[in-house]
Amino acid sequence: GQNIxxxxxxxxxxxxxxxxxxxxxxSGFNGLxxxxxxxxxxxTFLSYNVLDGLEEKGRFSSFLSRSKGYxxxxxxxxxxxxxxxxxxxxxVSNDYKLSFGAGTTVTVRA
Amino acid sequence: EAQVTQNPRxxxxxxxKKLTVTCSQNMNHEYMSWYRQDPGLGLxxxxxxxxxxxxxxxDVPEGYKVSRKEKRNFPLILESPSPNQTSLYFCASSLWxxxxxxxxxxxxxRLLVL
Numbered sequence: 001g002q003n004i005x006x007x008x009x010x011x012x013x014x015x016x017x018x019x020x021x022x023x024x025x026x027s028g029f030n031g032l033x034x035x036x037x038x039x040x041x042x043x044t045f046l047s048y049n050v051l052d053g054l055e056e057k058g059r060f061s062s063f064l065s066r067s068k069g070y071x072x073x074x075x076x077x078x079x080x081x082x083x084x085x086x087x088x089x090x091x092v093s094n095d096y097k098l099s100f101g102a103g104t105t106v107t108v109r110a
Numbered sequence: 111e112a113q114v115t116q117n118p119r120x121x122x123x124x125x126x127k128k129l130t131v132t133c134s135q136n137m138n139h140e141y142m143s144w145y146r147q148d149p150g151l152g153l154x155x156x157x158x159x160x161x162x163x164x165x166x167x168x169d170v171p172e173g174y175k176v177s178r179k180e181k182r183n184f185p186l187i188l189e190s191p192s193p194n195q196t197s198l199y200f201c202a203s204s205l206w207x208x209x210x211x212x213x214x215x216x217x218x219x220r221l222l223v224l
Contacts, residue, residue: 001169031211042200042215043153050209087153091211096160097168098143098213102152 002026004101006088011107012078020073020086020104028093034062034073035087037103043087046073075106083108112137114216116201122222123191131186131219133201139214141204142184143168144176146197147218153200159184191223 003025012018024032031050035043047055049064049071061074075082088101114135123129135142143158145168155168159178173195175187184203188195201216 031209033211033213042218045212045214048211089153096141096158096166098155098158099169100145100153100155102150 002090002092002099004088004090004099006101006104009105011109014078014080014108014110016078018075018078018106022071022088022101024069024090026090026092026099029066029090030093031091032064032071033089035089037085037087078108080108082106114201114203114214116216116219118219119217120220124224125192126190129188129191131199133184133216134182135203136182137203137205138181139203139205143202144186145200146170147200148197193223195221196223197221
């Protein structure tokens, strides 16, 4: 099976920066996704990395190192609305399956 | 409006009574998939489809069937539901632009099997 690990919970202060790490051990690799999911809602797409390096999109950035099996999602200038669960998912090559980590619940405090 | 729709949004049923959850997308996406989400386990892929008449198993396909007779629809079928299939179900479709993929999720279907 695929193994994707991310911390269960993180807490940060409004205006601060939080980094959510994701490590993976999979039988192949064909891209890594980050999603945001508010309680009771569907996941929404944040980022997709298939090559090493940093991808920046507004307040959110995602980094990938394929050789280390590691990614992080960086949330800057935190806002209360960023309180949500953040899901890391890896698309395994050859069969296009998508495997998710259990998610990281981020709580933003005033 | 580009979207993925699922019906029903909420369903209570009894063990053994066949049910179908519909999924439809209006974005002409080729790739569609079904997931279930359970507390502490995260999202797990049930089935996926690369195109019409092409489907394959995800990580947890037991007890489920799917079909892809047309590009826009990807129904999930539970022939004989059991209580362990009580879950939150999401359908999704993907846009591919070169090697970049963006996945769009439907609003979810909450299923309770008694």
